[in-house]
Amino acid sequence: MKPDDFAFFTKYIYDQTGLVLGPDKMYLIESRLAPLARKYGVANIDLLVGQLRTSRTADMQRDIVDAMMTNESFFFRDGKPFDQFRQIVLPGLLQSRAARKSFRIWCAAASTGQEPYTLAMILKEEAAKLAGWRVDIVGTDISHEALERAKSGIYTQFEVQRGLPIQLLVKYFKQQGDKWQIAPEIRSAVQYKSFNLLSDFAALGAFDVIFCRNVLIYFDQKTKGTILDRMAKLLPADGLLYLGGAETVLGVTERFQPMPGQRGIYQVVGSGGGAAKAV
Amino acid sequence: MKSFLVVDDSRVIRNVARRILEALGFKVDEAADGQLALDACKRAMPDAILLDWNMPVMNGIEFLRALRATPGGDAPIVLFCTTETEMTKIQQAIEAGANEYIMKPFDSEIVESKLSQVGLL
Numbered sequence: 557m558k559p560d561d562f563a564f565f566t567k568y569i570y571d572q573t574g575l576v577l578g579p580d581k582m583y584l585i586e587s588r589l590a591p592l593a594r595k596y597g598v599a600n601i602d603l604l605v606g607q608l609r610t611s612r613t614a615d616m617q618r619d620i621v622d623a624m625m626t627n628e629s630f631f632f633r634d635g636k637p638f639d640q641f642r643q644i645v646l647p648g649l650l651q652s653r654a655a656r657k658s659f660r661i662w663c664a665a666a667s668t669g670q671e672p673y674t675l676a677m678i679l680k681e682e683a684a685k686l687a688g689w690r691v692d693i694v695g696t697d698i699s700h701e702a703l704e705r706a707k708s709g710i711y712t713q714f715e716v717q718r719g720l721p722i723q724l725l726v727k728y729f730k731q732q733g734d735k736w737q738i739a740p741e742i743r744s745a746v747q748y749k750s751f752n753l754l755s756d757f758a759a760l761g762a763f764d765v766i767f768c769r770n771v772l773i774y775f776d777q778k779t780k781g782t783i784l785d786r787m788a789k790l791l792p793a794d795g796l797l798y799l800g801g802a803e804t805v806l807g808v809t810e811r812f813q814p815m816p817g818q819r820g821i822y823q824v825v826g827s828g829g830g831a832a833k834a835v
Numbered sequence: 836m837k838s839f840l841v842v843d844d845s846r847v848i849r850n851v852a853r854r855i856l857e858a859l860g861f862k863v864d865e866a867a868d869g870q871l872a873l874d875a876c877k878r879a880m881p882d883a884i885l886l887d888w889n890m891p892v893m894n895g896i897e898f899l900r901a902l903r904a905t906p907g908g909d910a911p912i913v914l915f916c917t918t919e920t921e922m923t924k925i926q927q928a929i930e931a932g933a934n935e936y937i938m939k940p941f942d943s944e945i946v947e948s949k950l951s952q953v954g955l956l
Binding site for chain 1: 920926929938951
C-alpha cells in the first residue's frame with residue numbers, strides 16, 4: 557500500500573470507527589482488504605482504496621469497516637467477570653430493583669454474541685430468582701457480519717469449547733452437523749443492534765450495567781474518554797461498568813471509579829447521569 | 836505437582852496431550868486402554884484423567900463407570916477427549932461421571948480453557 561493511500565485509509569477508518577491503525581498494522585490491513593478487492597472485482601487493494609476515495613458505495617464502506625474489526629470472542633471470557641456477575645452484580649440488582657422488577661444490560665461490543673449469550677445463560681440458570689422480572693440484554697456491534705453470526709446463534713466446535721462448560725453446551729445448544737446452535741430461548745433473550753460507539757447513545761435508552769470489554773484497547777485516549785463519559789450518562793448512580801482485563805478508567809475518565817475489591821468492575825462517580833434512578 | 840493420567844490408544848495423541856499438560860505444570864502418566872488405566876488408578880489415583888472413548892480391551896465409558904465404582908475413584912477429575920461429538924454420547928459421558936468433555940481435534944487453548952473451568956488451573 558502506498559504511503560498516501562495508507563494515510564488516507566487509516567484516517568478514514570479512524571473517522572468512521574475510532575479505530576487507531578498504526579504503521580505496524582500495514583500487514584493486517586493488506587491481508588484483510590485482499591479478499592474485498594476480489595469481491596469488488598478490482599485487481600489489487602490499491603485500486604480498492606482508490607474506489608473508496610472516489611466512488612465508494614454504502615455496501616463497500618460497510619464491508620471495509622467490517623473487515624477491519626477484530627471479532628474474537630468466547631463464552632465466559634476470562635471466567636471471573638461472570639462469577640462476579642452471578643455472585644455480586646445480580647444479587648445487588650435483585651435487591652435494588654426489587655420494586656420495579658426490571659433491569660437492562662448493554663453489551664457494547666457484542667461481536668459474535670458470546671458475551672450476551674453468556675449473560676443470558678447465567679440469567680436462565682438463575683431463573684427461579686427472576687420470576688416476574690423483565691431483563692433486557694442489548695448487544696451492539698459495529699460489524700454487521702459479526703452481528704449476523706450473533707443472531708444466528710451458530711458456533712463452531714472450536715468456539716463452543718472455549719470457556720463454555722460442557723453441562724451448558726448440553727443444556728442450551730443443539731447440534732447441527734458439525735456446528736452448534738444456541739437454544740431459541742437464549743437467542744430471544746438478546747436484542748442485537750448495529751451500532752457505532754462514536755454515535756449518539758440516546759437511542760439505546762438507559763442501562764443498569766454496561767459491558768464494554770476488550771474494545772477500548774482499539775481506541776486512542778480521547779475516544780476512550782468520550783465513550784466512557786457518555787456511557788456514564790446512561791447509568792443511574794448505582795450503575796456498573798465492566799471493562800476488559802487490560803483496560804482501565806484511570807487517566808481516561810473521571811466519571812467512573814474501580815469498584816472496591818471487584819477487579820474489572822467500575823462504579824459511576826457522583827450522581828451518574830440520573831438517566832434511570834433505581835426506585 | 837498435580838498428576839494427570841492420559842488414556843488413549845494413539846501414541847501420537849498421548850504425546851500431544853503430554854506436551855500440553857507438562858507445559859501447564861502437570862506430572863503425566865500414560866495408559867493405552869481403559870484396563871491399563873484402571874490398573875494404574877488402583878495403584879495410585881491421579882488428580883485428573885484425560886480420557887479417549889474408543890480404545891481396545893476396555894473403552895473410555897466402561898473405564899469411567901468402573902473407576903467411579905472403585906473406592907477413591909470418585910476423586911479424579913475426568914475429561915473426556917474424543918472424536919465422539921454426538922450430543923447423546925456427551926450426555927452419556929456426563930451421566931457416567933465425566934467432569935468435562937473435549938471434542939477432537941483439540942489444541943492447547945481448548946485444553947487450557949477446560950482445565951481452568953474444572954479448577955485444575
